[in-house]
Amino acid sequence: MSAHDCVARAAGAEEAARERRGTGYTVIELKGAGYSYGGDGILGGVNLRLDGGSFHFLTGPSGAGKTTLLKLCYGELKPSQGQVDLFGHDSRTIDRDGLARVRQRIGVVHQDCRFLDHLPMAENLSLPLTASGRESAADADSLRQLLAWVGLSHRAHALPPELSGGERQRAALARAIIMDPEVIIADEPTGNIDWEMSQRLLTLLAELNRLGKTILVATHDLALIRAAKSQVAARVLRLAGGQLQLAGSDL
Amino acid sequence: MSAAQRALATVLELLIGDRQADRAVPPTGFTVWLTVLTAGAMAFLAVFALALTLATGRLADRWADSLAQAVTIRISAPAEQRQAQTDAVLRILETTPGVASARALQTTEQAALLEPWLGPDLPIDRLPLPRLVEVVGDDLDAQGLRLRLAAEVPGAILDDHTRWRAPLVEAASRLRLLGWTALILIAGMLGAMVTLGAQAALAANTEVIRVLRLVGARDAYVARAFTRRFTLRALTGAAGGALLGTLAVAALPSTDAAGGFLTGLSFAGWGWLLPLLIPPFAAITAFAATRRAALRALARFE
16 A cells, blocks of 8 residues: 555654664653643543553543543643653653654644644645645655545545544544654544544554554544454553553453 | 844745745734734834934934024114124124124114014114124134123123023924834834734634644744734835825925925935835834744643
């Protein structure tokens, strides 16, 4: 598949780097991290270490704090207690340019996609490249391949409100990986897409993981997690009552 | 990179722009015309304030120079002694250092001076008017001359115009200060209005800013999209306003045609070039105001 080729090519350097340093290095670490909204604690003292090349599923009931935990992992929120290290930088003290650089290494698929509604999809997808000043002719080629892979070539000039929920979700994934990030965080990425597309998405995430990317996926979809077992060695974490637990094999 | 290189890079960025950054931040309708019109109106007013400042400066200098050089000697004496005392005064002036020229005013000249107040049919030869001697000095010691006249010609009184010259010069100086104050206020108003417009644009684009930050945009990238837009709007508006203001000043009646202070408000010589400084100054003000507003707004987002 051409997009796979594109991703693989982009990830080549990363794979070489991974071989040099080996797996096991920590990219994101939560050390007793907690967060409260206006005094209501939603997370309390969570410990989590995401090693380079690892694959994690995060599950739990609605309102358990999955999205909050993910936001801590890409620095949109700072912990109200404990510490979150992003590539070795304490998220509470990192400067704003430093945080921007960290975010260029983390691709995020937001639950609500977060597109700019006045820009065509092609420009929305290349936004991370243009915002970081990294856009090039090769990137334009990658964009075309990514659009083809997520089945949105014919929607490149459409505005986000004109897309269906599934199309938006696929486009969000394409935007998350266009920067060739080291970590991919996805918040309910299969919430609005059919089973077939969920499987394609999972296959891509597994492929990216094999190339050394660290993956963290928050999902309600237990079937997706079960299906993933045949493709990747994933840890499944369950968030409940503000605490993180390693889920059992019943999943 | 040195400060000068950074400034040059900033100017180039503003001129060349970043199409993607401009597209990422959609223009907010009312802030466009608010900024352009405000900059235009402020530039128009700034031209007049500038003209007033320069004109009052010229006026103060002219009054101070001309009054400092001219003194008047008034000879109040009985009619039969008036000519003799006038001659004595003129002889003294011939030997006084610092006197460039001196002459006694003719009766007709004195009548002409009084005509605006007492009318043309004044029987001046029957009035006990003092004789006036007009002296043009060149570094004249007025106090020394006054003492010498008091000793030798008791009826002659020297008036170096200090009594009414000082308030005139002070008034002109205060007018000049008023002009500078107006210019500062105009710059402040422009900065405040641009800040208001920028804050409105930033508030309307909260989600855009959040998304840009989340995809890894640095603050400078986001701020640049706003600062460039507002800077160019202010530059455009101020250029129009300064042009109209300059044309309006040029259209004022000429001094020769009407005479008087108000008609002297026009620019003179190199002063006509000064309105050219207003648009870049407005652009710099807008740049600083927008950048400050943008960075403050960005601080609310992680």
